[in-house]
Amino acid sequence: MPQLDTSTWFITIMSMVMTLFIVFQLKISKYLYPLNPEPKPTTTPNQLSPWEKKWTKIYSPLSLPQQ
Amino acid sequence: MNENLFASFTTPTMMGLPIVILIIMFPSILFPSPNRLINNRLISLQQWLVQLTSKQMLAIHNHKGQTWALMLMSLILFIGSTNLLGLLPHSFTPTTQLSMNLGMAIPLWAGTVITGFRHKTKASLAHFLPQGTPIPLIPMLVIIETISLFIQPVALAVRLTANITAGHLLMHLIGGATLALANISTSVALITFTILILLTILEFAVALIQAYVFTLLVSLYLHDNT
Numbered sequence: 066m067p068q069l070d071t072s073t074w075f076i077t078i079m080s081m082v083m084t085l086f087i088v089f090q091l092k093i094s095k096y097l098y099p100l101n102p103e104p105k106p107t108t109t110p111n112q113l114s115p116w117e118k119k120w121t122k123i124y125s126p127l128s129l130p131q132q
Numbered sequence: 133m134n135e136n137l138f139a140s141f142t143t144p145t146m147m148g149l150p151i152v153i154l155i156i157m158f159p160s161i162l163f164p165s166p167n168r169l170i171n172n173r174l175i176s177l178q179q180w181l182v183q184l185t186s187k188q189m190l191a192i193h194n195h196k197g198q199t200w201a202l203m204l205m206s207l208i209l210f211i212g213s214t215n216l217l218g219l220l221p222h223s224f225t226p227t228t229q230l231s232m233n234l235g236m237a238i239p240l241w242a243g244t245v246i247t248g249f250r251h252k253t254k255a256s257l258a259h260f261l262p263q264g265t266p267i268p269l270i271p272m273l274v275i276i277e278t279i280s281l282f283i284q285p286v287a288l289a290v291r292l293t294a295n296i297t298a299g300h301l302l303m304h305l306i307g308g309a310t311l312a313l314a315n316i317s318t319s320v321a322l323i324t325f326t327i328l329i330l331l332t333i334l335e336f337a338v339a340l341i342q343a344y345v346f347t348l349l350v351s352l353y354l355h356d357n358t
Contacts, residue, residue, distance in 0.1 A: 068230045073229075089206035092163050092164075093163075098179070
């Protein structure tokens with residue numbers, strides 16, 4: 066059976082390793098799968114004031130009930 | 133006749149130069165790597181198929197197993213394209229060489245086993261003893277499980293080699309029989325039909341790749357995650 070002739074085994078395995086582990090993987094690593102494009106919202110969300118961003122906002126002077 | 137039959141499985145050399153290297157590298161030409169956002173039909177089709185296959189195949193893996201995505205995808209593309217190209221007449225199929233299949237099976241299987249040993253040592257050693265075995269049977273069962281573990285890469289390689297080789301041999305034989313019978317009788321139509329059916333069934337060589345990668349994948353899953 067010619068498959069059992071080990072004289073060619075080295076070069077077959079070397080070229081297979083080269084192809085499989087390097088060439089193919091380089092090709093597939095270049096595939097891009099971008100997300101579908103969506104329209105960007107034109108209105109910006111409501112911006113918070115600095116004292117409304119902190120948890121201590123109930124104690125900030127401007128938010129306490131005014132005297 | 134024996135010499136002539138196996139002649140197509142010798143690694144091809146042209147005047148002493150090993151052109152088997154070119155033959156093994158040829159299928160990679162059929163998968164162009166694009167640099168565009170929108171590609172032509174061929175590349176889009178290939179990308180879509182790769183995405184479909186990878187989603188199907190990596191669904192059962194956890195995060196650690198999914199790092200093997202690139203390896204598994206290039207494996208299935210390589211073996212699939214090589215087997216399909218081998219169905220052309222007078223072509224050489226590299227996957228009929230036991231050397232190449234052993235070179236693919238042993239490193240990949242060893243990688244999965246070593247990954248399992250490194251990250252989950254106790255769990256991977258526990259594979260050698262199924263649950264609920266009676267105590268007197270334990271030594272024998274450990275031996276049996278060890279043998280079944282070490283036979284996995286050999287089985288992977290020999291399965292692929294034997295299937296592709298057997299398919300090619302059968303096509304040679306039946307084609308030769310058809311030619312010989314053409315001068316004798318018109319039952320040749322029946323035999324030609326058999327060749328056609330055999331070729332179609334052999335196109336399920338692609339299914340064999342599926343089997344190869346699936347087996348490898350199941351092995352990875354078991355060793356890495358369980």
